[in-house]
Amino acid sequence: MATTMAPPAPTAGTTFSPKILVFSTNNISDPGIDLAGSSHLHYSPRAMTIAVPCSSGIAPEWIAHAFDQGFDGVFIASDGEECSYLTDCSERSAKVFERAQAMMAEKGYAPERLKMAAICSVCAEPFVKYMHEFEAQLLELGPVGVA
Amino acid sequence: MSERKIGVYVCQCGGNISDYVDVERVRQAVAEDPDVVVARTAMFTCSDATQEEIVDDIKLDDLDGLVVASCSPKLHTFTFRGVARRAGLNPYRYTQVNLREQDSWAHTDDRLGATEKAIRLVRAGIARTRLLEPLDPTVVETVPRALVIGAGIAGLRAAIGLADIGLGVILIEREAEVGGHVRELGTMYPHDRQGQELISELLGEVRRREGIALFTNAELVRKGGTFGNYEVDIRTRGDSNMTRRFEVGSIIVATGFDSYLPEEGEYGYGIPGVLTLPEFKKLVDASEGPLVYGDRPVRSVAYIYCVGSRQGEGGPHQYCSRFCCTSAVHTDLELRAKSPKAHQYHLYRDMRTYGRYELLYNDSREKGSAYLKFAPDTPPEVQRRGDGQLEVRVHDQLTSQEEVTLDVDLVVLVTGMVPRSNQELIQRLKLPVGRDGFFNEIHPKLRPVETVVDGVAICGACQFPKTAGESVASGLAAVSWSAAMLKQGRAELDPQVATVDPDLCTFCGACTEACPYGAIGQQELGGGRQVAVIDPATCKGCGGCAPLCPEHAINVLGYTGREVEAMIESLAAGVA
Secondary structure, eight states: OOSSSOOOOOOTTSOOOOOEEEEEETTTHHHHHHHHHHTTOOOOTTEEEEEESOGGGOOHHHHHHHHHTTOSEEEEEEOGGGOSSOTTHHHHHHHHHHHHHHHHHHHTOOGGGEEEEEOOTTOHHHHHHHHHHHHHHHHHHOSTTOO | OOOOOEEEEEEOGGGTTTTTSOHHHHHHHHHTSTTEEEEEEESOTTSHHHHHHHHHHHHHHTOSEEEEEESOHHHHHHHHHHHHHHTTOOGGGEEEEEOIIIIITTOTTOHHHHHHHHHHHHHHHHHHHHHOOOOOOEEEEOOSEEEEEOOSHHHHHHHHHHHHTTOEEEEEOSSSSSOTTGGGOOEETTTTEEHHHHHHHHHHHHHHOTTEEEESSEEEEEEEEETTEEEEEEEEOSSSOEEEEEEESEEEEOOOEEEOOOOTTGGGBTBTTEEEHHHHHHHHHHOSSSOEETTEEOOEEEEEEEETSSOOTTOSOOSOOSSHHHHHHHHHHHHHHHOTTOEEEEEESOOOOOTTHHHHHHHHHHTTOEEEEOOTTSOOEEEEOTTSOEEEEEEETTTTTEEEEEEESEEEEEEOEEEOOOHHHHHHHTOOBOTTSSBOOSBTTTBSSBOSSTTEEEOGGGTSOOOHHHHHHHHHHHHHHHHHHHTTTEEEEOOOOEEEOTTTOOOOSHHHHHOTTOOEEEEEOGGGOEEEEEOTTTOOOOOTTGGGOTTOOEEETTSOHHHHHHHHHHHHSOOO
């Protein structure tokens, strides 16, 4: 068994649609994702967002947990340089990212399943573009936990 | 699993959600949860009637958790915290689920996908709510004084309003003179007052009030302290290069706008006789009798609208500047009063003389001004012929696209407002800037002057293009907002801050070093054991320290590891 708690592979005849967990931030990237919706820009409804105060506060364990639960990809919509809390938010978020990838390697999840990009409060189009690209990449990788 | 009594309300948002999401299916799917006692849909969850229904449900069923699945948490979090509070439920045992901006509106093309996502999102909200503990906000004392940045018409009026309500005011203006753009305006609609006269009057009122300290040639150079009691350093230039420090409870930004300056050659700008609207207005205002330009009487004028506004994809100013149609029409009437025989041609894309400004538009047409509509892809062309005559050619959409050639003495480019470059202030106050470059309020209707930065509001034309009257109205809104907070003498700080589990902490010091706010200290427990302790009033709740704790002893309340992992599990689960 490659990974535990992974959902069953889709049965023949069904099409695979990747499940993406997005971590956003209350003040910066979540408003950007809101704006994508307000602008009626479409992305996969299997991309779902959890908003937290700041991307530097995302625990690598949460990311590993998402894969264990069957998410095919995790996208961190980080604060980038716009963080209103921490001037070194980018560096801190990058460390979270690295630690999460190390955990993923231990559990056998491909590192490409984790993505991070700074999404500003009006970055609606970039967010949707990232979602489309990530979904295409995950379609190629196939469902998580399937060798 | 703990037995909870949770109420769930799924909003239709008058079709904004229910047109794209099967809300009844969502309701049924979540009603099965053993901890959900009440599950309802509502046309508008935020309506007074539904709010009262929720209050009644909470009281009747003794609910200990509330989930509202409607719009973005940016809009109604405070509304529903208030609902919980009124019903005697701790406001922090409520979760807002974003079914509109992050579901129905983003997936208008996929009803099944949007419905399944809605079920997952609401279940995640329930999972989080199940684990939420009651929290009490930290109360901070507020200083009864406000800083107003910018002494244009909005800032001046705000300062007077604040003083009259009994608050101290520090009013600063970067220029040597107060009054901003309005100072330079001539006769203004609808009261026919001169801009200079209005500003002098307001300045007189400001000077009459002891509670207002006005500094010109002054800028904010630093903001320190914390919400409720910000320390601001004001530097004044000139004879005395001085920096003064004040404590203020709120900050109102009223820094105004810049006028769009056309590029050289844009609609002939640069050719003598081609002017922007502000340039032309000054000319008309200064003229005692019939208008003269370059020693010759002005017999004809062509106005070209939307210059620098409503630019297409990729343009920096894609928005409509709102006020310029009315301003051009008003200027037409001002000119007509001085040069009654002048021919005036208005080349427009769309007219936006809203509200009572429609009367000006009608007046101008009835008095003989001609309005020609052009299409954005065939804009008017301006050139100076060999004989020195200014010529404007336009395809008139109202007369079967016929090309009309106008020989005119002046061409007026009806330019709009653009955001003012103010990078330093943006950095110092962490002001949120929108895609159009103007400052962003939390919500244009629901919280029209507040920003995401605690204690910092915006008003006037730094938000978006406004008339003087609208700027004053928003200035007064900022006064009400300040007063509501500062007259109480206290404000609540979000209790969703980081906490340390003393049983797990070994005081390695990693978190203490990581906090730039100095919120994390050391505490000795019984037996000499050292643990970290976080001051809830200093902590901003970013959670940057939490992933650094090797013992997983730090959690942000409302975003704890257990809560987030429970949400992940619900989002990942099937929806059958």
